[in-house]
Amino acid sequence: MKCKGLFTLLPLSLAWAQAPQPAAPPAPPAAIAAPVAPLSPDTVVATSAGEKITAGEVRKILEILPAPMKQNYARDPKSFLNQWMLLRKLVREAEAQKLEQKSPYKEGVELSRMQVLSQAAVDDYQSRVNVSKEEVAKYYEEKKDGHLQAALKIIYVPFTPKPEPGTKQRTEKEALARAEEVVKKARAAGADFGALVTEYSEDPISKEKGGDFGPVKRGDSLPEAVKQAVFQLKKDEISDPVRQPNGYYVFRMVNLNPPSLEELSDTLYRELKNERVRQWMDANMKSVELKIDRPDFFQQGAAQ
Secondary structure (H helix, E strand, O other), X not given: OXXXXXXXXXXXXXXXXXXXXXXXXXXXXXXXXXXXXOOXXXXXXXXXXXXXXXXXXXXXXXXXXXXXXXXXXXXXHHHHHHHHHHHHHHHHHHHHOOHHHOOOXXXXXXXXXXXXXHHHHHHXXXXXXXXXXXXXXXXXXXXXXXXXXXXXXXXXXXXXXXXXXXXXXXXHHHHHHHHHHHXXXXXXXXXXXXXXXXXXXXXXHHHOOOOEEEEEEOOOOOOHHHHHHHOOOOOOOEXXXXXXXXXXXXXXXXXXXXXXXXXXXXXXXXXXXXXXXXXXXXXXXXXXXXXXXXXXXXXXXXXX
C-alpha cells in the first residue's frame, strides 16, 4: 500500500504543476516601476528546507519545461517551485532506498530513459541537418505546383434542403437551375462576371467585393469537390455548378500562380529538413525490422 501511495502522489504532483491555477490578485500600483537588473546565475533567489536555490537553477528548470508548465510557473512561481522541491525530495528518498534498482521501478526508469534519449537523438539529428539555398531553390521548382494560389470570383446560389410549404425558400432543383443559368451567361462572349455577381450571388461577403474570393491553395481546408473544380480551371474559365450542402457555387478563375521563391523559402526549408529527418527515421526503422521466428509466441495470450 505504501508503494501504491507513492505512485499516486507523484502523478498528482505533476498534474498540479501542469493544471491552470487561479490568477494571483493584482499587485497594488506603484508610482514608478524601477527596471529590475538581470540577476547573476549564482544569486540565491529562494530557500527550501535550508537548500539554497539560485537564479541559474531556476532558469535551467524553465528550459526543460513544456509551455503549459511554464505558464503555471509564471502565474505562481512560489507554488510551482514548492511542488518541484517536493518531487526532488521524493526522488532523493527513492535513490537512498535504491528503488531505481528494484522492479518494477527499474523497468520504469529504463523506459523513461529510452524515451528521453530517443527523442534527444531525433532532436540532435534534426539540428545537424543542413539545407542550402540551392537545395531550397531546386525544391521550389519541384513543388511549386503544389503551392499554387488561386484568385477567384464566385457566385453563390443557396437552397433549403427541406423548404417550408408556402414560403419563398428555394429548392435544390431550383438552385441548380439558377446556377446553370449563371454558368451559361458567364461563358457567353463578352460576359461581365461582376454584373452577374450583383444579380445572382447571395454570399454577402464576396458579393460586396465583386465576387472576390481567395487566394486559396491546394492545402487549404476546402471541400474536395471545390478543390477539384477550382484547380482544373485555366485563367478566366468558368466552372460548372459545384454542389455544397446548402447551395451551389460557380467559380471564375482570375489567376492561378505559385507564390514566389522568397515567399515560400521558409516553408520549403522546414519541409526539406522534415523530409530529411523522415528519411533518416525510415532508414533506422528498416535497420531494426523484425523477423518473427516463433509466431505461436505472439498469438493472443501466448506472451503473457
